[in-house]
Amino acid sequence: MTDEPACPLPDDLPTPPPARRVARAQLRDGAVAEGMRAVPEETPVALTFNGTTHAVMMASPTDIADFALGFSLTEGIVGAAAEIESLDVIVVEEGIEARMWIAPEKMARLAARRRALAGPTGCGLCGVESLAEAVKPAAHVTAATRFTSAEVLAAMAAMAPAQALNHETRAVHGAAYYEPGAGLIALAEDVGRHNALDKLVGAAARLGLDPGRGLLLLTSRVSIEMVQKASVLGVGVIAAVSAPTSLAIRTAEAAGITLCAVVRADGFEIFTHPQRVALGPHEGQETHVA
Template identity: 55%
Template sequence: MPNATRETSTTLWRDGRNTGPGSRRIPEEVAIALSYNGTTQAVMMATPLDLEDYGVGFSLSEGQVSTVDQIQEIDIAVFDEGIDIRLWVDEATETMLRDRRRRIAGPTGCGLCGIESLTEANRPTGRTEDDSRFQASALTAAQHAMYNHQKLNAETRAVHAAGLWRPDQGLVRVREDVGRHNALDKLVGATARAGESGAGGVVLLTSRVSVEMVQKSAVLGAAAIVAVSAPTALAVRTADAAGITLVALARDDGFEVFSHSHRIVQ
């Protein structure tokens, strides 16, 4: 398996002056194919880390499967040109995939690769009726806790993270990747593989919030999203329709709530 990071040589410039040679760890980015019963369905660029989680999470959030139980086996095959996540699904799922099969080539973090219509791009999400409440100060503390668990970013300063936090458990898990969508897919997969959902919890994001980030969080079943950057207008509309509390521009001195603000309390 390729390493997730690589040491590279640099030339340092400080205050407008060449100060000599240096070095830095940077994240790897490799082509990762997702194959179902021997046929490639998608090719993405991602960090070679937590690949089983990625395979399951991508399959769920992109609608390749409806439940983790439809995936019977996962194999990881490494080649010179990239990695193949080989998922083996049940017969009914294979038939469905065969009917809609295509090859998808996606750039880093692509979140809407392979859609076949404008309607599918704006696919509706289920609506959560979760009545959880979250203290404002706890959400700020949760963001700080996730920073301390971003091991790959601490090495490289070049990757995104997605985390799941619960009021009664704290930070449950964090996943990282060069692509923000990939990081969230890995979180979805890790949670599903643990036999859990995001119900009663908060998705923490180090990125902006586009519509597909809301759609993937809805698949996870989270009641709220907290992100460090701003959302798009479509992301706000989608979160509102899904019953998800969308918190963005989260900083040390506060944040802004864009939908379902009743869940945030002092």
């Protein structure tokens, strides 16, 4: 699989910057001041397979090859990075295209799935098939690595300083992979929280990581889609700064994923499978959630 074309294609343009500085008027304490602010770029990204557009996502124009790979994995279009025969990232006038080629039989299954999910005009994705797709069970995770509460807190503390785009704009989400003793191994940022996680999944696949050894860190709330994507990644523990939804908790429970949320400098809450995280004063003892 390649993540860049061998040579620039005729319609290839420069990649948009991830952030731009714009003029703004600021009101503080009744006083108005003129100045500039960095804001994140939001770019249409078309994900195409064998010449057919499957989805167009609004995303930050960074790590697009990782995004395309991660999306392909978390959506079940492919089961491994090697199943994408080629991947070219092309910047065009309207946005960015991630052009992928997969085996004909996989493309046939993708086309059949799209036909099954196609609803009437104005209805979007309708019917039993689309409902089942929305709440499909997450893959079961068997990662056995255990962590101390101090390691969870240290992981989250390491994330914010590493988020360069968010430090500049204060307007993007982050997803990161952390291993105790090694620190942050991969981090992705995007205007969309799902996109950030897809980029991280793609980076993990590209780097050949074993996510069962570490923690997935999220700067967003945890919804069912985030748990579903985490299960594809294969990570045993999710640690997020915001709270989870009830469906995300049920999905994490069924998938065997430890879900930690509302992570702050002084502690966090754990909702599912607490055996992977030692809480309280006796770090080595079995943990029970009240």
